[in-house]
Amino acid sequence: MVKVSVEMEQAAVILKLLGDKTRLTMLKLLDEHTCCVCEFVEIFQVSQPSISQHLRKLRDVGLVKEERKGQWIFYSLNKTNAYYTFLVPLLEQLPDQRYRLKELEENGTRINCC
Amino acid sequence: MVKVSVEMEQAAVILKLLGDKTRLTMLKLLDEHTCCVCEFVEIFQVSQPSISQHLRKLRDVGLVKEERKGQWIFYSLNKTNAYYTFLVPLLEQLPDQRYRLKELEENGTRINCC
DNA sequence: TGCGTATATAAGTATATAGTTATATACTTA
DNA sequence: TAAGTATATAACTATATACTTATATACGCA
Numbered sequence: 600m601v602k603v604s605v606e607m608e609q610a611a612v613i614l615k616l617l618g619d620k621t622r623l624t625m626l627k628l629l630d631e632h633t634c635c636v637c638e639f640v641e642i643f644q645v646s647q648p649s650i651s652q653h654l655r656k657l658r659d660v661g662l663v664k665e666e667r668k669g670q671w672i673f674y675s676l677n678k679t680n681a682y683y684t685f686l687v688p689l690l691e692q693l694p695d696q697r698y699r700l701k702e703l704e705e706n707g708t709r710i711n712c713c
Numbered sequence: 714m715v716k717v718s719v720e721m722e723q724a725a726v727i728l729k730l731l732g733d734k735t736r737l738t739m740l741k742l743l744d745e746h747t748c749c750v751c752e753f754v755e756i757f758q759v760s761q762p763s764i765s766q767h768l769r770k771l772r773d774v775g776l777v778k779e780e781r782k783g784q785w786i787f788y789s790l791n792k793t794n795a796y797y798t799f800l801v802p803l804l805e806q807l808p809d810q811r812y813r814l815k816e817l818e819e820n821g822t823r824i825n826c827c
Numbered sequence: 828t829g830c831g832t833a834t835a836t837a838a839g840t841a842t843a844t845a846g847t848t849a850t851a852t853a854c855t856t857a
Numbered sequence: 858t859a860a861g862t863a864t865a866t867a868a869c870t871a872t873a874t875a876c877t878t879a880t881a882t883a884c885g886c887a
Binding site for chain 4: 749750751761762764765766768769781783784785786
Binding site for chain 2: 624689
């Protein structure tokens, strides 16, 4: 008997959240680095509220956690979350996204806020 | 360097398809057994077109394949599909759905068509 | 305290999605 | 060939989703 880590309904909820290119990329990035909202805004070239709303959805199911450091709020993967082990084999198969952070560093937008 | 099995955009498309309870359960069932449309109709208690439309989406990305046997069309997981290995660790973590087929057998609705 | 920056939330909108009913197509069998 | 069963597609509808702009809140610093 294979161990079941999540129920069907919960799994579908999580997978629906991952089924968005922006959120999926966010999670892959967060698996590699802590990021703040303004970095995501720069990376994805969408409005700041749009990023906040994506992060809220991920936070609402506990996939990510936030930590305020002064003016900025840093997001990271919540590795204690029940769904984290469900996520891991997925994220492992996704292409490395660290080049995006490197791009930020190159044009100075990473330094600006973090 | 971890081997990348899928690109971001494709992964998001696949995960969005999995982010629906009906389709996710279908895939888990198909991982265990071949099924035909009428069985899914019975299991999920939705209209036949609804089931057909779900199956079409899964077929369009190549996750499932169909095989006509007389009057019936049997669906199964397409294990040669590029996304199959992406899927496997996910499906493994989902609860076994064979009890649903057992239920069909018990009330005779499995026999009716397959 | 007042201003600038970072983030969150509210409200609105366009599009996507999942279901429905109606109908078409394909096969089986009398 | 006609009737019955299985499946697919078309058209429609209600709801969900992802974005936008406008505004509120929180923090740092002069």
